[in-house]
Amino acid sequence: MAIRDWHENDRPREKLLKFGATALSDAELLAIFLRVGVKGKSAVELSQDLLDEFGSLDSLLKAEQARFCEAKGLGEAKYVQLKAVLEMARRHFESGLTKGDALTQPETVAQWLNLQIGHSDREIFGMVLLDQQHRVINFQPLFYGTLNQASVHTREVVKTALDNNAAAVILAHNHPSGDPTPSQADLDLTRQLSEALSIMEIRCLDHIILGDHGRWCSLAQLGKMANL
Structure with a gap:
């Protein structure tokens, strides 16, 4: 099921606006950053896969450029965007x-x-x-x-x-x-x-x-x- 078909309180962006950023899980926060998923997976599902792959949100944020960019759903544009956000x-x-x-x-x-x-x-x-x-x-x-x-x-x-x-x-x-x-x-x-x-x-x-x-x-x- 696509995120747009979820209940309003379960969609990451709407959930953040209604309850605040602290109410979101790591996967939901990352999904907002990614904006879109990949074929067959929503942004939240992709985010959870990435968290499992890197071990944690902290490890993903600290990943070297080469490893970050080669991960499915990321790439150079997202790496640049992430570094700008962190700065x-x-x-x-x-x-x-x-x-x-x-x-x-x-x-x-x-x-x-x-x-x-x-x-x-x-x-x-x-x-x-x-x-x-x-x-x-x-x-x-x-x-x-x-x-x-x-x-x-x-x-x-x-x-x-x-x-x-x-x-x-x-x-x-x-x-x-x-x-x-x-x-x-x-x-x-x-x-x-x-x-x-x-x-x-x-x-x-x-x-x-x-x-x-x-x-x-x-x-x-x-x-x-x-x-x-």
């Missing part, structure tokens, strides 16, 4: 953070960071640089490592903060393994960098660790920063 989302979060207080919205900071480095299959360490009012100046990726660890140099971290005239920073890195739970090494690194930054009167407010499927962890929310 608009990144700029949307960035604009909101630049104008607001980063400390009052850790979830937004984490979502923004996920768009910055969450897609990588190798570890990336960086810093959110903040002004005196704790508004975001920018995000600076600093070190790139293997799947297991990144080599982070304290001197470079402090220099970057000073060069950007930052009054405070939020440390950030991703765990390509998918689990954002902080390791003892993460805690030790945070302590080391916090102490070095404090000498220059720069506060280290948080360390956000990104996992897969939108998962993240804030050391400040866990109460770990006060114990460092």
Whole structure:
């Protein structure tokens, strides 16, 4: 049965307009992006096939260009469209953070960071640089490592903060393994960098660790920063 023959409350577009985007499944959201299905399959059915093929919506969105484009129902035009959508989302979060207080919205900071480095299959360490009012100046990726660890140099971290005239920073890195739970090494690194930054009167407010499927962890929310 074609989607147009479904009950109004079951059609993805009408469902979104009536109940909001959060009411839709991953397959329904992807179907709206695809707009049409393929012969013998509706857009929703095709979307579910793609989610099964890639393993998750997150994996599909992070897929390399070649793999994405060769999947049935996708292609280069959809790849370009997807990248444009993701970039608009990144700029949307960035604009909101630049104008607001980063400390009052850790979830937004984490979502923004996920768009910055969450897609990588190798570890990336960086810093959110903040002004005196704790508004975001920018995000600076600093070190790139293997799947297991990144080599982070304290001197470079402090220099970057000073060069950007930052009054405070939020440390950030991703765990390509998918689990954002902080390791003892993460805690030790945070302590080391916090102490070095404090000498220059720069506060280290948080360390956000990104996992897969939108998962993240804030050391400040866990109460770990006060114990460092």
